[in-house]
Amino acid sequence: MISVVGAAIVRHGCVLAARRSYPAAEAGRWEFPGGKVDADEAPESALAREITEELGCTVEVVRWLPGTSAGSDRGRGFELRVAVCALVADEPSGIEHDALRWLGPEELDAVDWLEPDRPFLPELREFLLDGEDLPGGNVGGAVRIGSTVRRPTGPWTPAVHALLAHLAEAGLPAVPRVHGIDARGREVLDYLPGRVIDVNAEMLTEAQLASLGGWLRTLHAAASGFDDDGPWRFFGVDAPTLITHNDVAPYNVTFDGDQVAGVFDWDLAGPSHPACDLGHTAWTAIPLFRPIPEAEAARRLRIFADAYGTDPFTVLDAVRPRVQLAIDGIREAVRRGNQGMINLAAQGEPERTERALAGFLARWDAIRDLL
Structure with missing residues (x-):
């Protein structure tokens, strides 16, 4: 033989x-x-x-x-x-x-x-079906299989898929299409090629920052006509005015050069308002969680705000409540046994964010004066 x-x-x-x-x-x-x-x-x-x-x-x-x-x-x-x-x-x-x-x-x-x-x-x-683990994101569980990404689902998944379909129909670029549920019960989405920027090690270019601000404005315009009762996974804000991504941050974005190429991890989508998105994106992308020089923080805030079409004071004032919302939301989700948030807790959250927020608040007056 x-x-x-x-x-x-x-x-x-x-x-x-x-x-x-x-x-x-x-x-x-x-x-x-x-x-x-x-x-x-x-x-x-x-x-x-x-x-x-x-x-x-x-x-x-x-x-x-x-x-x-x-x-x-x-x-x-x-x-x-x-x-x-x-x-x-x-x-x-x-x-x-x-x-x-x-x-x-x-x-x-x-x-x-x-x-x-x-x-x-x-x-x-x-x-x-085990796929290839993907970088980016913050809660884990996403794998690549060919031109698709497979992610765990939850009670919020049908509403998220309806939102993605609405945004695709509205012509919003850089949004994954939904291809159903696979044999392991995971959602199947487009794989969005491009580069994920690790803002712990490097900074977004000014052009990337502007592209992100412009894309966020387009998202809010496209989402303004969408409504769904959920259930949603997002922790929730007072007096929501639209349903949006709620976690537009460099770890959830791919870039093609200086342009936004893809925005993924939509599982935290839900009722919110534009300022909430602006505060979170500024916190993670300026990035205000890092102790960069106050003059640089102010300059980059103006670039981001101009690209979105608002004033930098609106963005700066939105940061603290959005970060506190995340801190409180992570603790509550861990208490409820949410595995994604438990993964974050294993990485030192939300205590790490609390320390970063305290540092930001110590620099807040100086940044505001420079605006």
Whole structure:
């Protein structure tokens, strides 16, 4: 019995399928690329060698899928093992196959697999559904699978999806579309490419700050005609005037150069008012939670406020109540057992924000005078 190995090459929660061009009996059907293990050759070494020969790229084994399957190739019997592999270098190319496709977990049955490969599909589907952890956000749980993001749902999800549909219809850019619920009960949304700026390590450029202010103004205009009783996840504010994102911050935004390319994590959407959004975005994006020089804080506040179309005093005055709302809301959500907020508490919240707010209030008069 010949020993054969196949590579389930996984990237962004999708697996690479290769279409055979020969022999005639197998042409047009799909397989995990790979080949025969030579005498005295380790399976991992054989797999790396075969993938380099067939696809012109380099992979490494992450784990072997359980079990084996049997088949025959031109009259010779073989035993197949399949390994989940990570792509290390170079893009796969169809050197020995006439087509390559990246398939997500819901697409595995869309191609005609060779019989020996089929027994590995159920286990592989579960592995693909784990997805690839995403940076950004603050509460965790989001993974990428191909061109989609999968996130946990809650009682607020139907209302959030209705809001996203309304905003898309209104033509608001940088908003993810909803694609339903997956096999694990997670919402399926567009993956929004771009760069997430870590404002703990660097600053948004002035152009990025202006783009964010302009986008926020467009959001409020688009959301003004939407109404839904929820339930919503947001902690709530007094006298809300519109339903909005409530967490437009650099960790929830991707940029293409200096322009806003995507705004994600809409689970905190709910009844609010524009000043609440402005205060939170200024706190996180100026960023006012960091002890930057007062003159720089004032200058960046003016840039942000001008881009939105308001005065900087309105933005500055909105910061303290919005930050206090977050502090109180996190504590209440932790008390209720909300897992996302429990994740934040494990990172030192809201005590960390309380300390930052105290520092901001010590600088508040100086910043206001400079405006």
